[in-house]
Amino acid sequence: MSLDDRAFQRCLSPACGATFGAEEVLVGCPRCGELLDVDYEWDRLELPRKLSDFEAAWSERQVPWQFSGVWRFHRLLPFVDVSKAATIGEGQTLLQQADVVGRFVGTAPGHLHLQYEGMNPSGSFKDNGMTAAISHARAIGARRAACASTGNTSASLALYTGMSQGMRAIIFVGSGKIAYGKLSQALDYGALTLQIAGDFDDAMARVQEVCHRQGIYLVNSVNPFRLEGQKTVMLRVLEALRWEVPDWIVVPGGNLGNSSAFGKAFLELHRFGLIDRIPRLAVINASGARTLSELVTQRGLNWNGGRYDRSIVDCYYAELDARSAKASTIASAIEINRPVNLSKCLRALDVCDGVVREVSDQEILDAKAQVGAGGYGCEPASAASVAGAKLLRAEGIIGADERVVCILTGHLLKDPDATVAYHSADQQRFNETLGVRGVRRASFANHAVTVGNDFDDITRAIQLYG
Ligand code: F0G
Numbered sequence: 001m002s003l004d005d006r007a008f009q010r011c012l013s014p015a016c017g018a019t020f021g022a023e024e025v026l027v028g029c030p031r032c033g034e035l036l037d038v039d040y041e042w043d044r045l046e047l048p049r050k051l052s053d054f055e056a057a058w059s060e061r062q063v064p065w066q067f068s069g070v071w072r073f074h075r076l077l078p079f080v081d082v083s084k085a086a087t088i089g090e091g092q093t094l095l096q097q098a099d100v101v102g103r104f105v106g107t108a109p110g111h112l113h114l115q116y117e118g119m120n121p122s123g124s125f126k127d128n129g130m131t132a133a134i135s136h137a138r139a140i141g142a143r144r145a146a147c148a149s150t151g152n153t154s155a156s157l158a159l160y161t162g163m164s165q166g167m168r169a170i171i172f173v174g175s176g177k178i179a180y181g182k183l184s185q186a187l188d189y190g191a192l193t194l195q196i197a198g199d200f201d202d203a204m205a206r207v208q209e210v211c212h213r214q215g216i217y218l219v220n221s222v223n224p225f226r227l228e229g230q231k232t233v234m235l236r237v238l239e240a241l242r243w244e245v246p247d248w249i250v251v252p253g254g255n256l257g258n259s260s261a262f263g264k265a266f267l268e269l270h271r272f273g274l275i276d277r278i279p280r281l282a283v284i285n286a287s288g289a290r291t292l293s294e295l296v297t298q299r300g301l302n303w304n305g306g307r308y309d310r311s312i313v314d315c316y317y318a319e320l321d322a323r324s325a326k327a328s329t330i331a332s333a334i335e336i337n338r339p340v341n342l343s344k345c346l347r348a349l350d351v352c353d354g355v356v357r358e359v360s361d362q363e364i365l366d367a368k369a370q371v372g373a374g375g376y377g378c379e380p381a382s383a384a385s386v387a388g389a390k391l392l393r394a395e396g397i398i399g400a401d402e403r404v405v406c407i408l409t410g411h412l413l414k415d416p417d418a419t420v421a422y423h424s425a426d427q428q429r430f431n432e433t434l435g436v437r438g439v440r441r442a443s444f445a446n447h448a449v450t451v452g453n454d455f456d457d458i459t460r461a462i463q464l465y466g
Contacts, residue, residue: 002139006041007079009224012343014306022079023140027208027222035344037264038079038224042272048075051243051274054235069093070131070232076268077132077228086134086164090127091232093119095240095405100374101386104367106393108400113246114376114386115237118411122185124379125233125258125409126156132229133219134160137167142217146170146210148203149220150254150333151182152410157219158189170216172196172203179332179379179415199326201338204255221257222340230261231268237405238275246279247402250392252384252409253283253292253356254334256345263348279405281352282398283345284359284388286381288329288437291316291337292345293358303350308343330361330418330437333381333410355397359387361437365422369444372419377412385409423447 007022011029018031019039026036048054057072065071065082069091074082095115102112117125130153137145145167147153154171161169169191173183177199186193196203204220211218221227238245251258259281269275285293294316295301301312319325320337327337339345348354359367361380367390368383385406392398412419421433425447434442449465451457 002081002084003136004078004080006044008039008041009036010039012037012306012347022136025140025142025217027211027218027220035222035341036224038077038228040078045078046075047272048274051235051238051269054239064089068131069236070128070229073232073235076235076265077231079225079228080135080139084135084139085131086138086160087131088121088159088163090120090131091236093117093233093236095237096376098374098376101370101376104370105386105390105404106400107389107398107402107404111401111403112389113241113403113405114371114374115233115405115407116376117233117407117409118378118382118414122152122156122159123181123411123414124152124156125230125407126152127159128233129221129226129229129257129261130156130160130219133223133226134164134167136225137217137219138164142167144168144170145217145219146172146207147219148172148200148207149178150174150200150335151178151186151414152333153220154178154191154193155182155185155189158186158191161191162189168192170194172207174199174203177332177335179417181414181416200336201327204338204340220340221255221260227257227261227264227344230258231265233258233407234262234265241403245275245277246405248280248282248389248398248404249352249407250282250284250385250389250404251407252331252334252381252388253285253345254289254336254339254381256283256292256339256341258407258409259283259348259354260341260344263344263351267351278352281348281354282388282392283349283354283356284384285356286329286331286334286364286384287358287360289327289335289337290358291339292342293356295342296346296349296356301346303346306347308346313342328437329364330434330439331364331381331384332415333379334384355392357388357391359384359391361434362439362441363387363391365418365434365439366443368419369422369442369446371408372412373444376408378408379410379412379414380418382408382410
């Protein structure tokens, strides 16, 4: 077993606080049902004296784990023998200053940054967490791993089991609910792909039942080891800013794993004295999947020292059921009404003095086109962060001179349908994909120009549009 005996699991609820060994496969507290954290006997571990100590890893990057943008921060997620980590060089991602997008958002030049997680091996931020989950799964001898997914978790799981000897991936996707780029990855990497009748929320409930009853290792973000890997996105952001803390982190909210992991990262860094202040966190829902926004901004749900009012959540879910309401947004990655990490996200909002907002599909697609025009590109869900930052700027919550980091969670090529429909001059195509979702215009469309295969025609087109 390559697990560290100084790592353990702890129930998130301070009232319960039960602890369990790191070797136990749990997705919730067996005593009270609350989520679990990975925690450590920090006083038996060596912490970096300052964050810049991590820079030394770069001179050792011929060693696979030192090359990894996750495992080179191993001292802050020390649950596994790092030499045995399942890594394929994830987390080589960039923080880009993005002035074109900053103009759109309304920030001063040099103040908007995009953390481009689409550069990961499977094209999304999920690889940060999957390398951690699969390392844990291997350490405890799991042979099968499963997830429910809107596409990116499944692509990432399939990739890591593909490279990890002797593990089989089983993925649950809602039928017709997954973008083609993502489905093609799961198929090509050889995962058993189960398209179930229902949406992500149905798939999520079902996969938990199947994993529990069949002893299959679950890699969704209820797995606390996965979220340990996702903490490193924030470490790379800090590193790129020369270890200065930005004012805002803006992230799309789906199952709320990222926001939860970011909150835990900042909580720990602050507790260890490695940062002197904590940035504010903005979590952005799509209006068609607005559970967090409704609960926090409308119904007053908050962490309350870990004693959050569960009846507010239960009541809202009962209302959704009574209306047979299903999540619906072009940002299929975050088309989720029952986010499994809700309570952890409430803690993150508390730690980071966070805010929650929602943005329409129209706003998401316009922001996405601006991210593309700025030279980066992302899938629709990712652009919720940029649309959310623009909204918070307009409200004056984010100041023009504040330093803002928007997380671009997934690559542009994940969902070509939405992009092509947005830029299409074909009204029918636009309507079929986007009009049905209430998108009325493509303010930043870049239509393809149809020309004959003729020199003069082509020259005219270049003169007209070039
Ligand atoms: N952005 C992208 C591109 C995603 O794929 C997801 C989640 C999110 C944002 C939301 O992140 O859950 O941490 O709040 N995708 C999951 C999946 C649900 O199955 O791939 P979160």
